[in-house]
Amino acid sequence: MEGGNESRGALIVLEGLDRSGKTSQSSRLLSSLEGLGYSAELWRFPDRTTSVGQMISAYLSNESQLDDRTIHLLFSANRWEKRSLMESKLKSGTTLIVDRYSYSGVAFSSAKGLDVEWCKAPEIGLLAPDLVLYLDIPPEKAAERGGYGGERYERLEFQRKVAQCYHALRDPSWKDVNACQPIEDIERQLREIALDHVTACKIGRPLSNLWL
Numbered sequence: 248m249e250g251g252n253e254s255r256g257a258l259i260v261l262e263g264l265d266r267s268g269k270t271s272q273s274s275r276l277l278s279s280l281e282g283l284g285y286s287a288e289l290w291r292f293p294d295r296t297t298s299v300g301q302m303i304s305a306y307l308s309n310e311s312q313l314d315d316r317t318i319h320l321l322f323s324a325n326r327w328e329k330r331s332l333m334e335s336k337l338k339s340g341t342t343l344i345v346d347r348y349s350y351s352g353v354a355f356s357s358a359k360g361l362d363v364e365w366c367k368a369p370e371i372g373l374l375a376p377d378l379v380l381y382l383d384i385p386p387e388k389a390a391e392r393g394g395y396g397g398e399r400y401e402r403l404e405f406q407r408k409v410a411q412c413y414h415a416l417r418d419p420s421w422k423d424v425n426a427c428q429p430i431e432d433i434e435r436q437l438r439e440i441a442l443d444h445v446t447a448c449k450i451g452r453p454l455s456n457l458w459l
C-alpha cells in the first residue's frame with residue numbers, strides 16, 4: 248500500500264475561539280462517526296500528557312513564564328511529536344477529529360504580534376487537514392458563555408485579535424459554521440460536512456503537508 252492513500256481516514260480539525268463549542272462538538276462528531284461504523288479517534292492540541300505538553304500547560308495556567316517565540320515552538324513541537332502516529336492512524340483507515348491544530352498555533356501567536364510567516368515556518372511539513380471546521384462566534388458572545396476559565400489567553404481583547412488572525416488563515420480546506428446556532432443544528436451541519444470528507448478520503452485523496 249505504498250502511498251497509503253487507499254481507504255485512509257480523514258484528518259478533520261475543529262478550530263475556533265475559546266468557548267466556541269469546539270470541545271463538545273468534537274465529542275459529538277466522534278460519536279456520530281462511530282455510530283455510523285467509522286473508525287475514528289478524538290485528539291486535541293495541546294496534548295498536555297507529554298513532557299512538552301506539561302510545559303505548555305504550566306505556561307497556560309500562568310505557573311511559568313516563557314518568551315513568545317519559545318512557547319510558539321513548544322506548541323509546534325507538541326504537534327511534531329505526534330506527527331508519525333497521526334500519519335499511521337490515518338493510513339490505517341482511522342479518521343482523526345482534532346480539537347485545535349496548527350491554525351490555533353499560528354493565530355494565537357500572530358495575535359501577540361509575531362510575524363505570520365515566522366509562525367508558520369516550524370509547522371511546515373506537519374500533515375495538512377482534509378477539513379478545517381471553524382466554529383464562528385463573535386468574541387463578545389464567546390465571552391458571555393459561562394465566563395472564561397482563567398487561562399492565559401482567555402481575555403476578550405486578545406480573543407478579538409485571535410479572531411482576526413484566524414480569518415487571515417482561511418484556505419480551501421476551511422468551512423465556517425455559525426457557532427451561535429442551537430447545539431443540535433451545529434452538530435448536524437458538522438456531521439454532514441465531515442461525512443463528505445470522510446468519504447472523499449476513503450476513495451483515495453492523498454495526504455499532504457502544511458503550509459505549502
Ligand code: FDM
Nearest residue numbers: 265292293322347348351352355356400
Ligand atoms: N493554543 C493552542 C496556542 O496558543 N497555540 C497552539 O498551537 C494551540 C494548539 O492554547 F487558548 C492556545 C489556544 C488556547 C490554549 O487550548 C489552550 P485549550 O483548547 O483550551 O486546551
